[in-house]
Amino acid sequence: MSVDALISTYFANGRLSDLPRDHFIDGRFVPAETGNRMESFDPGRATVFGDFAAGTAVDVDRAVSSAVAGFAIWRDTAPATRCAVLMEAARLMRAEADWLAVVESLDSGKTLAEAYGDVQGSARLFEYYAGAADKLDGRSVNLGNDNAAFTLREPVGVTAHIVPWNYPSSTLVRGIAPALAAGCSAVVKPAETTPYTALMIAELLIRAGLPAGVVNVVTGTGPEAGAPLVRDPRVRHVTFTGSVQTGVGVMQAVAPNVTGLTLELGGKSPLVAFADADAEKVAEGALWAIFSNAGQICSAGSRLVIHRDLHAQVLERLVQKATALRFGHGLHNPDMGALNSERHQAAISGHVERARIRGVEILCGGQATTDPATGKGWFFEPTILDALSADDPAIQQEIFGPVLGVQVFDDEDEALALANGTEFALAAGIYTKDISTALRMARRIDAGQVTVNDYWAGGIELPFGGNRKSGFGREKGLEGVDAYTRAKAITLAV
Structure with a gap:
């Protein structure tokens, strides 16, 4: 359906058909364990235009378990194959830009032109990190003796992504694209007011060739779904974008598990x-x-x-x-x-x-x-x-x-x-x-x-992130991969 037809249908009916309504876990849409649902509003009319699953800790546990299994597959997938999957995801995003942009505009309230820009930027993010997937090399090290030494860059494991409502698609992709390039798996918790494009992109990745379980999405509120996700000890890195107050809470939540953390918080630029x-x-x-x-x-x-x-x-x-x-x-x-x-x-x-x-x-x-x-x-x-x-x-x-x-x-x-x-x-x-x-x-x-x-x-080729109460860590650019890899040193005595 063309963008004009989608818009006409929406204003005639107040709804869009084929919106995803459930969590995306292990490669398919599944309802919340409780069966509870939430409403999504069109900010431009202040009216409900859809509903979606209200997740809890039980749903998060299912998603993280799926991500653990997905990581076991994806970390051993050839880097060239990761590259191909991310490139195909970019192609599909561009092919389906009308649908994604209309939903993004409806869900967030932003203009259609801004939503199109976000979708195109997200596709470019997939392309950019596709190019990095097969170039995450280690280095050889001269120890000054006959021993041989080198380093490896390994994926950290399961990653969690708490995505804000102002840029639902591009903030999602700027986190998961480098994570996937590095060989990590992901569990995503989109904002409760903008759940749809995260679900759509997760399903699109499966069509692009991503194995089931590598990217999972649980929708719902921060306390009910976000909090148990960042506290889960199986999660090895959390990427959070949001307010300073909530970011401080996330830091406190991940501390007992010594989980890695990227925070992109506020600004007064x-x-x-x-x-x-x-x-x-x-x-x-x-x-x-x-x-x-x-x-x-x-x-x-x-x-x-x-x-x-x-x-x-x-x-x-x-x-x-x-x-x-x-x-x-x-x-x-x-x-x-x-x-x-x-x-x-x-x-x-x-x-x-x-x-x-x-x-x-x-x-x-x-x-x-x-x-x-x-x-x-x-x-x-x-x-x-x-x-x-x-x-x-x-x-x-x-x-x-x-x-x-x-x-x-x-x-x-x-x-x-x-x-x-x-x-x-x-x-x-x-x-x-x-x-x-x-x-x-x-x-x-x-x-x-x-x-x-x-x-x-x-x-997107440049690193993005803040200092002081704007947070720490960098996303975008080649620096964006750093959070999702860890260096391992290997020495051979000869």
Whole structure:
């Protein structure tokens, strides 16, 4: 069915047929042991459009047992075969991009264009790590004597992946693709508000040739399904993306088992614009740094740290651009889609209302709203808060929505202090025509990744991850495989 037909069918019926409804364990869909189910909402209309299995520890135990058996097969599978399976998965994702993108848009609230980008990026992730599967070599070591010594890179074993709701497909694949390339198996727990594409991708991998049990998906809540998964002693590495508070809980849960851990947590990332920067480029860059995916991005440029001489002309342009953004149901492909849930909408409203009470100047937006076409859904107006102090809560706390905080500086040292002035250190952008300033600031800003004159520059070939309360470990790039392998040293006395 074409994308237009899928969209027409959905708006006519309020449902999509053939959505997966159960866990995916040992290569097939299976119901929850309890038989309990949960509802999934379309954020653009605030209505239920599907239901799925509500997992518990019993379902998790079944999935991990399957992953243990799957690992025994997959670790001994030839690297070239792993490569072929991941390449076929990429091909299938591209062939089924319409179906995956429509479901991703419906489930998350994001625009169809953004969902397509996520699906294409996920396919590229499979391709990238397919290329790594047969190149995970060890090295020979000169001990200075007649003994022979070398190292092997071995897969760590069963891995667990706790996937967030803002990027259900791409965050899933950026974790499981390197794990599979390394020879690991996986159990995935998608967010309870966005379960479907994880189930669809798991089934797609079986069609691509992955043995049953190598990737399993258990849906449900964090306490009922996520918690028993990360506590399971058979899991040898956990990859978690989410809030700082939950990440701390995951660290505590895995500690007794001494399980490996990758944490990608929050961000309050600065876009630093110097006086010599092009005002139009800064305004356009800042617009999409914060309003892409309705600001629901860990690495969003949620702070504009701008030189006083550039402030007025950039903010005039930026307000015009922000107020011109069209928002609406994701399948209608507006500029900005819905927030993922009513609860999240309320949280963002609370942040902005408290700023209003503090006397913060709100240049535009500032209100929860609905789809202008239907009066339904969970939306928030593109919002800009001006001239915030370094200690303002809107600067120090992650809002995770379409809310930009503006900070003004007078010199480079002040810009650096503001850029590094939160507990987070995930990403940063620098806008300047001076290459020396750019390189100096790029080295001094504490962040896992820094871009210059294009906030979203870079790609999957580069490592992604944060410092301080933004977490630790790196995903994407060749560094993304490191978490899923361990080095073994072998020495032969001759």
